[in-house]
Amino acid sequence: MNDHSCTTxxxxxxxxxCVRTVQLWVEQGRLRAWKTPGGHRRILxxxxxxxxxxxEEACGAPAESFGVLIVEDDExxxxxxxxxxxxxxxxxELRVAGNGVEGLIKFGERPPQVLITDLIMPGLDGFHMLNTLVSSTQNRPLQIIAVTGLDDEEIVRNGGVPEGVVVFHKPxxxxLLVSLVRAYYDGWHVRRVPPG
Known part of the structure; x- marks a missing residue:
């Protein structure tokens, strides 16, 4: 990284x-960038x-809310x-996204403690979004839950899901899903309450 610009x-x-989120932020104008004569992007x-x-301003003190991001195209x-x-x-704190691209952006803005995502969505699907998040970021959520109409064989044919992802089949x-999120919340809450 030089004084004025850096690579993606x-x-x-x-x-x-992740790099893809940086690219999306540049396209949205959230990050200012330019291209070298060779076509490489440089971020100011x-x-x-x-x-x-x-x-830092948004986070200030440690988060007082338990973030859940729901990425699902079915409204x-x-x-x-x-x-x-x-x-x-x-x-x-519940946030929603209608597709994988929007999910990556919202994840990058404020990583949640729980990510609930569909696997098949238009554009960037849940498989690619999860692989991008798990392989490209240090901010992995506490837990990932996939909600899908696919059976186990179809999930494998589509590349599978990262280790540790809990899969709920539709319908x-x-x-059960609420109980699981409640258990994650209870564990988070216990860790945040100072001993009395």
């Missing part, structure tokens, strides 16, 4: 996000610093999940 990879490392260091400052299922999960605690049993 260097920006990703500095921001703790001041732009990276602005994102880091904005994150009915997405709203049902929001409705069921918001009853766990007022400290749960999902919402009560």
């Amino acid at each position: 990879s260097e920006a990703a490392d500095a921001l703790g996000i 260091r001041s732009s990276v610093d602005e994102q880091l400052r904005a994150r 009915v299922l997405r709203q049902m999940l929001v409705s069921k999960l918001k009853g766990i605690s007022p400290k749960i 999902i049993q919402a009560s």
Whole structure:
């Protein structure tokens, strides 16, 4: 990284996000960039610093809310999940995305403790999004839950899911998914409460 600009990879490392998210942020105008005569993208260091400052201001103290990011293209299922999960605690911050690209962007803005994602979506699907997140970022969520209409063989044919991902087959049993998220929340909450 020089004083004025850095590579896409260097920006990703500095921001703790994946290279694809940096590319998306450049396309959205959140990061300012230019291209070398050879066509390589360079990110203005001041732009990276602005994102880091904005994150620090937004985070300030340690997170007081338990973040859950739902990435699902089916709006009915997405709203049902929001409705069921918001009853766990007022400290749960629910965010939603309609596809993998939007999911990567929201993940990069503020990594959640739990990521719930569909595997088959238009554009960037859940398989590619998960592989990008797991392989390219240090900010892996506490837990990843995949919700899919695919059977186990179809999941394997599509490349499988990263180790540790819990898979719920559609139609999902919402009560089981809510119980799992509640258990993750309870574990997070216990770690955050100082001994009395």
